[in-house]
Amino acid sequence: MKARAFLPVLFFGLVTVSCRKPDEVEISETRVLTTLDEEPAVNATSSEQFLPPEVLSQIQASGQSLDGSEAAAGSSAWIYLLPAADWKEADKAPMREVNLTFGDGEQAGEVYLSVSGGGLQPNVDRWYRQFGADTQPIAELGRLEFLGKQGYLVEATGRYEPGMGRPGKDGQALLGAIVEDQGRLVTVKMIGPEADVQARREQFVKFVASLARK
Amino acid sequence: MENSNSPNSRPKKSAASNPLEAVVKFLSSTQLATFLLLALFVLTWFATLEQTVNGLKPMMDKYFNWKELFFFPEIGKPWQKDGAMVPITIRFPMPSGFWLCVLFTINLTLGGLIRFRKSPQKIGILLSHFSIVFLMVAAGVTKFTEKRGALQIYEGKVSDAARDYHAEVIEISELADGKVTKVHLVDWEFLKDLRGGGERMFKLSNLPFDLKVTNLVENAQVSPAQFVPPVKGEKVIDGFHLKALPRAKETEAHMAGVELSVLSKGGENLQELLLGSRSLKPATVSVDGRPYLLQMRKKLWPLPFKVQLDDFRVERDPGTNRAAAYESDVTRLDGVETEEVLIQMNEPMRRRGWTFFQANWGPQDDPNPAEYYSVFEVVHNPADHWPLWSLLISMAGLIGHFVYKLTLFLTKPRKSAVS
Numbered sequence: 300m301k302a303r304a305f306l307p308v309l310f311f312g313l314v315t316v317s318c319r320k321p322d323e324v325e326i327s328e329t330r331v332l333t334t335l336d337e338e339p340a341v342n343a344t345s346s347e348q349f350l351p352p353e354v355l356s357q358i359q360a361s362g363q364s365l366d367g368s369e370a371a372a373g374s375s376a377w378i379y380l381l382p383a384a385d386w387k388e389a390d391k392a393p394m395r396e397v398n399l400t401f402g403d404g405e406q407a408g409e410v411y412l413s414v415s416g417g418g419l420q421p422n423v424d425r426w427y428r429q430f431g432a433d434t435q436p437i438a439e440l441g442r443l444e445f446l447g448k449q450g451y452l453v454e455a456t457g458r459y460e461p462g463m464g465r466p467g468k469d470g471q472a473l474l475g476a477i478v479e480d481q482g483r484l485v486t487v488k489m490i491g492p493e494a495d496v497q498a499r500r501e502q503f504v505k506f507v508a509s510l511a512r513k
Numbered sequence: 514m515e516n517s518n519s520p521n522s523r524p525k526k527s528a529a530s531n532p533l534e535a536v537v538k539f540l541s542s543t544q545l546a547t548f549l550l551l552a553l554f555v556l557t558w559f560a561t562l563e564q565t566v567n568g569l570k571p572m573m574d575k576y577f578n579w580k581e582l583f584f585f586p587e588i589g590k591p592w593q594k595d596g597a598m599v600p601i602t603i604r605f606p607m608p609s610g611f612w613l614c615v616l617f618t619i620n621l622t623l624g625g626l627i628r629f630r631k632s633p634q635k636i637g638i639l640l641s642h643f644s645i646v647f648l649m650v651a652a653g654v655t656k657f658t659e660k661r662g663a664l665q666i667y668e669g670k671v672s673d674a675a676r677d678y679h680a681e682v683i684e685i686s687e688l689a690d691g692k693v694t695k696v697h698l699v700d701w702e703f704l705k706d707l708r709g710g711g712e713r714m715f716k717l718s719n720l721p722f723d724l725k726v727t728n729l730v731e732n733a734q735v736s737p738a739q740f741v742p743p744v745k746g747e748k749v750i751d752g753f754h755l756k757a758l759p760r761a762k763e764t765e766a767h768m769a770g771v772e773l774s775v776l777s778k779g780g781e782n783l784q785e786l787l788l789g790s791r792s793l794k795p796a797t798v799s800v801d802g803r804p805y806l807l808q809m810r811k812k813l814w815p816l817p818f819k820v821q822l823d824d825f826r827v828e829r830d831p832g833t834n835r836a837a838a839y840e841s842d843v844t845r846l847d848g849v850e851t852e853e854v855l856i857q858m859n860e861p862m863r864r865r866g867w868t869f870f871q872a873n874w875g876p877q878d879d880p881n882p883a884e885y886y887s888v889f890e891v892v893h894n895p896a897d898h899w900p901l902w903s904l905l906i907s908m909a910g911l912i913g914h915f916v917y918k919l920t921l922f923l924t925k926p927r928k929s930a931v932s
Binding site: 323327330331333339340343350351420424465 | 688691692694695696712717718736739787797804806813815819880
């Protein structure tokens, strides 16, 4: 028999389709216990399962709950001045005690104030990470007036990845202010298109300086 | 491989009348070897192109899938704006690389070893053929038996489990007095084809309930619906939903998520849950008054001993945060036996078939962290050193053969240049 006589056999062999997996499977596989099975976290809520502790604490600090209701009254009492005509109040949002927008269309951005726990450096590190940037030690950050103290100014540009499944965006910039007040961290973040954020730097500083508790 | 040295002097009548011999002759033929080598060359070319579109691991799974005999390659559409990778499917069935390699191994074994005319002068060539067959067998053993994962430990902590880079599992843990007593597994083999909305029932033979997975997202984030509203009609369970994240080329970064139902043995829906590999804690369900933990995670490879990270050191390039070198002092705890070992780049720790390579560390964005963690790539592969042995055998064979030929050439009587 000639060798090439086997080629059709080979060809038809190649177009054979493999078996499909069944709709029902019996599971009996187990694995040995490891150190990772020690101290199991039992009865965790959905929030504890899926949200990092710092995010959970921010939700609690902002008086919001995950179903959208306001959990505690009087937690978002701030006085401030809007530094430009196109700064507008936005709808309430979880974890934001003050929620503003500026600009329109492609030039639109947001400014919001949050109160949270955690340390200064971890928060600053997270902000830089959201922009894929190398973090900066707190001591090397710029300073600005914030709640009558010298707060820290964080600046980053690039692709902004807000996390928690929200889509990223290129060409963004951050101006962030952070200060410790009454045992909590108060933060103000301005995020928007890079050119617009940089053009509004003075507005941002004015806004932060105007902030006060009621 | 059959060549001029093969026994083609046998009577033609015998080969034609004996089908078995005809099959053997075909499988050992030079023509088949040529076809296979050409096919493997083309396959390698497409694989290189497809790797740039779909990433290394998905490409390897597709090109060397032993359960499929053919596949359709995908390559990047050329001349895209900004170099964007848009995959296009080549509508030409390509034979599975796995089966090509199997055929090539059979071809080389029959033609290059068994049917090859043997003589003392051919020992070098025989050794070289054997080394290639050995190399192919090593690749096969690696494909089916290798365990590979990452082990991350903080300083002062102990671990005895590595996490697979790719495979995800659903674990169901039985509890007694707040301690895990047994862990049942739904393996990735039964999950991976549910991507994109497939569903499957998992009958848990030793537990009082079953699971029904109704959706699997290969790279998912379980997101709070209030902050990240569902946009594609994703099911919201307890305020959360499964949000699909963009597909990454480095599929190690993928963390899967599933929607599932806990069913009684009678088929009654007891509870709906979301599980995600990114989750920080497992879900707890209570069936017949007993609690069980459910979680999705990268598959664990339990190790036969424990490893404690005593100290981690990193040297940075001057003036930068970039690591120039890093190493870990560990203590291996193997029963009553303990041993302190230094693991550094290119100097792994080997023990009982497991190899620990220094692979990564963290946290890398903090110049002075309170505590470091070290990451080891952990590999268990019976054929770990076979490629090295194969190359040594091949080298010995080829050197022997070349020396033999050189000796023949040098000792051959020469005709006088001037006749």
